[in-house]
Amino acid sequence: MAKSNKKQALGRGLSALLNDSENAIESINDKNVDQVIGNIIDLELGKITTNPFQPRTHINEEALEELSQSIKELGVIQPITVRKKGNAFELISGERRLRASEMAELKTIPAYVRLADDQESLEMALVENIQRQDLDPIEIGLSYQRLIEEIKLTQDQLSSRVGKKRSTITNYMRLLKLDPIIQTGIRDSFITMGHGRALINIESPAEQIKLYKTIVKKGLSVRETEALVRKSKAPKQSSETPYQPAYIQQAADDLEKLFDTAVSVNANSLGRGQLKISFESQEKLQNILNKIKGEA
Numbered sequence: 689m690a691k692s693n694k695k696q697a698l699g700r701g702l703s704a705l706l707n708d709s710e711n712a713i714e715s716i717n718d719k720n721v722d723q724v725i726g727n728i729i730d731l732e733l734g735k736i737t738t739n740p741f742q743p744r745t746h747i748n749e750e751a752l753e754e755l756s757q758s759i760k761e762l763g764v765i766q767p768i769t770v771r772k773k774g775n776a777f778e779l780i781s782g783e784r785r786l787r788a789s790e791m792a793e794l795k796t797i798p799a800y801v802r803l804a805d806d807q808e809s810l811e812m813a814l815v816e817n818i819q820r821q822d823l824d825p826i827e828i829g830l831s832y833q834r835l836i837e838e839i840k841l842t843q844d845q846l847s848s849r850v851g852k853k854r855s856t857i858t859n860y861m862r863l864l865k866l867d868p869i870i871q872t873g874i875r876d877s878f879i880t881m882g883h884g885r886a887l888i889n890i891e892s893p894a895e896q897i898k899l900y901k902t903i904v905k906k907g908l909s910v911r912e913t914e915a916l917v918r919k920s921k922a923p924k925q926s927s928e929t930p931y932q933p934a935y936i937q938q939a940a941d942d943l944e945k946l947f948d949t950a951v952s953v954n955a956n957s958l959g960r961g962q963l964k965i966s967f968e969s970q971e972k973l974q975n976i977l978n979k980i981k982g983e984a
Contacts, residue, residue: 756791882910
């Protein structure tokens with residue numbers, strides 16, 4: 689009986705600590721840190737604030753509704769992660785679970801309380817976000833970019849943190865070089881990451897969009913898209929043949945014999961043109977000049 693009373697008293701003590709606005713718990717040296725950090729507790733939804741560093745920018749409403757229905761029937765299986773800030777708790781990871789719980793009209797949600805500063809909160813949110821199965825390639829690329837730019841991770845460090853090869857990380861981040869219209873197309877599943885990787889090889893944004901529209905309209909596969917990109921990048925053959933009357937070719941032949949080197953002569957229909965004389969060395973150039981001057 690005494691043991692039960694002790695457990696009940698401890699529960700009331702933890703509850704008081706969690707609701708104490710002066711007990712911010714921002715450092716390992718803070719008072720009562722050992723009684724708060726590392727606990728899984730049922731938090732009131734109204735006391736949880738959203739993560740200002742939330743990396744997720746797009747949530748499928750249909751999938752959210754399905755998760756909400758599951759939570760109504762089975763509850764929240766995996767706790768969200770929060771940190772204590774003043775009299776409230778700031779979400780680190782688990783926004784879908786939190787929003788779905790709100791839709792399910794729950795009063796509380798299981799939450800794991802941990803210690804984290806702003807940078808650690810951002811890093812944990814980004815890494816947790818990357819590990820999700822339902823992320824689109826653009827969102828993954830943006831998360832990788834933020835980890836490198838804001839957390840200052842090198843690609844090697846990032847590779848270790850998320851368990852992905854450097855080449856994989858690079859491929860996702862390269863998608864961010866695509867025109868925003870195409871990025872939206874990837875996010876909305878009009879085209880795949882494979883299509884996007886092919887389109888990256890086109891430098892002109894206007895040409896990228898032109899090919900993107902063709903891919904969507906014709907429903908091209910990735911392989912067909914790669915062939916289309918190669919064709920687009922191939923040098924265009926001019927359909928116009930240069931004006932080359934007989935006297936121009938004769939002049940080129942005579943000059944080649946005179947200077948003993950390659951000579952090209954081009955002219956337009958008005959008789960205006962260019963004369964190009966090749967030489968291989970300073971000595972050869974001097975010989976050509978001497979012949980022009982009549983000294984050879």
